[in-house]
Amino acid sequence: MTSPVRLTAGLDDAPSRWLWLVKWLLLVPHAILLFFLWVAFPVITFVALVAILFTGRYPRALFDFNLGVMRWTWRVWCYGYGALATDRYPPFSLGPEPDYPATLDIAYPERLSRGLALVKWWLLAIPHYLVVAFFVGGGGYVLWQWGDGWVGFDGGLVALLTLFAGVALLFTGRYPRGIFDIVIGMNRWVLRVAAYAALMTDEYPPFRLDQGGEDPTGEPVREKQPAQPARSAGRTVGVIAGALLLLVGLGGAGAGGGLLWLEAQRDSAGxxxxxxxxxxxxxxxxxxxxxxxxxxxxxxxxxxxxxxxxxxxxxxxxxxxxxxxxxxxxxxxxxxxxxxxxxxxxxxxxxxxxxMALGAHMRGxxxxxxxxxxxxxxxxxxxxxxxxxxxxxxxxxxxxxxxxxxxxxxxxxxxxxxxTAPALLPIAITALSVGAVFLVGGAVLIALSARPRRPETS
Incomplete structure (x- = not known):
């Protein structure tokens, strides 16, 4: 029983009783950087979708970037309020970091289905999205009723169980092993679905809660390929910057197109x-x-x-x-x-x-x-x-x-x-032009940063 997605997590032997109370503050630098990385993530995925439709392959540089974002997120989530499994501060890295207690690996696919790329991320994944919403948000669990209003918790089962583990840790100094196993199992399910929805695999995620820190599916099957030179930080930065330029360009082009549509809606009086x-x-x-x-x-x-x-x-x-x-x-x-x-x-x-209540004759x-x-x-x-x-x-x-x-x-x-909006047309043309420039610039930057490096010759 193998899987292209392998997630592991280790539980600290003696976790701090109180550190989890301030981890939200310690994670602020990670949250800022991950915000920009996740802004780039869907843009990179869209570029990969286009590449899959034309070539049947997920460009390796784009795959490595998206996998890096998911790895970084999983380390932060495991350290933070997605598991509280470790007190070891997560590294600022897109790489695999095998020595960290939380790891994520996804086997690079040799070929991907062009047809599935069009439907798996929205249509085929709908059943899993419902389950994932229950795990990580949207479950709407009501904790108790207070007066005439409801005090509710809408963070999902993962956050709720992690909260219980934190409270147990605070008063007993021990992290309940059963909570750890099920929380990691739910996170494993979520990330398998995320990899499928991000077009990184054609293997449909199983409807199975594989609990525990060790992934029971074993090592993912790896493709055989020649060793590649390590990707420089500059190339990674180039891919991120290019994705952000594409995002800004899409926004500018969309705004310009919308304003041009408004310009066409003028009535006979202007x-x-x-x-x-x-x-x-x-x-x-x-x-x-x-x-x-x-x-x-x-x-x-x-x-x-x-x-x-x-x-x-x-x-x-x-x-x-x-x-x-x-x-x-x-x-x-x-x-x-x-x-x-x-x-x-x-x-x-x-x-x-x-x-007074409106009606009657509004006396007074x-x-x-x-x-x-x-x-x-x-x-x-x-x-x-x-x-x-x-x-x-x-x-x-x-x-x-x-x-x-x-x-x-x-x-x-x-x-x-x-x-009359006399500036509507100039603003529309400007937004459309700037958006086009950003789109071209982002595409060129990604192409240059993601191109394969030539192996060094002696």
Whole structure:
């Protein structure tokens, strides 16, 4: 019984009672570096997928990098809160580190199926993903009920059992061997699935919990190949840097493409408009603080150049004539103080001034004056059908207010907001160009760093 994935772990004979309480702090440097490595991991896997589809092979340099990331992660996880099996600080290394108590090895595949590469990482692995979610997260184990709310734990069985082991270690000085065996078995299952999902093997992970520190499947079958020179740190750094460039390039190209799509959605008047959305409230007004839409002030001096002119279209609902107006926020504050209304501020939906449950006749609430009688509005429109406000953003805090013409409660309206956005096309072209440059640069850097080294000749 063999497996291409071999995971081992050793349990310290005399682990510290208290060290596990501060390991979260000791692991901060590893967490920072692993964050960037795992940002690169899916990009490297995508490049490997393309290579497998065309050649049937996983490029060795990319395989070694992804295996190195998994090895590093497993050492940190075993030292930390994925097992607490050892107090020996993990090395900062992508290499095998055979002397460390936690090791991971994956046999390099000579050939890989092109067809499986397209489906195994998402379709075929779904049953395993459900099991893995139960092991490492998403299990949703409720520890106890406190008052009217639930105090829950959602870290998965691995973290829960590791916590139990830590508590036992703190009070007894001993790590329960049974917990160690099952925790390592679950981690072994997880990493077998990770290797399969990362396209590093075609062998389907077994539905089997192989417990214990020693991998019961034995040594993985190794391919026979000539010895290769050790890969320099510079080449590894080059692969990582190239992957990050690819990631940034994909983001830039995606953003540029999305902005070009928006540019193509301009209406006949030259506005890029949001979809119509219906708003309603039992109070007297719908209030939108325009700072969220057009932050033109000292902190955002370029916002007006990007947004251009703003057009707000407000349509009635149920034949209810409406008033729509834009005024300074300070004036709107004074107008609506003590008046029940619905306010959208800092991208949040807030309800203000609710002295009693809405309904009945809102007794004791001050009704506002009719909005059309006020002189605070910079732009305003009144009537049935669709109201249109054309507004050029200016520095300061502004608010859009929608009310019933007669200042009656229960306001309903369909709202759409558009902008001329004169800078949209230049920004889209710039983002797309920068993304393309980063994509090409990342691909070239990976190709140069991952190319096979020529053996030295005497």
């Amino acid at each position: 506005y890029v408009t949001t979809p119509v959305e219906r708003f309603g409230d039992n109070g007297y007004a719908l209030r939108f603080d325009a700072y969220d839409l057009a932050p033109v002030d000292g902190d955002w001096p370029w916002a007006q150049d990007i947004l251009g002119d703003i057009r707000v279209e407000v349509s009635e609902v149920d034949n209810q004539p409406l008033f729509a107006g834009i005024a300074r926020t300070a004036d709107v504050d004074r107008y609506l103080i003590g008046v029940p209304h619905r306010r959208f501020h800092d991208y949040q939906d807030n309800q203000y001034y609710r002295p 609430v001050r009704p506002p004056d009719e909005p059309g009688s006020l002189g605070i509005w910079t732009e305003s429109a009144t009537g049935a059908g669709t109201l249109t406000l054309d507004w050029t953003p200016r520095p300061g805090d502004w608010s859009l207010v929608i009310m019933d013409v007669g200042a009656r409660p229960d306001v309903r309206a369909d709202v759409a907001v558009g902008a």
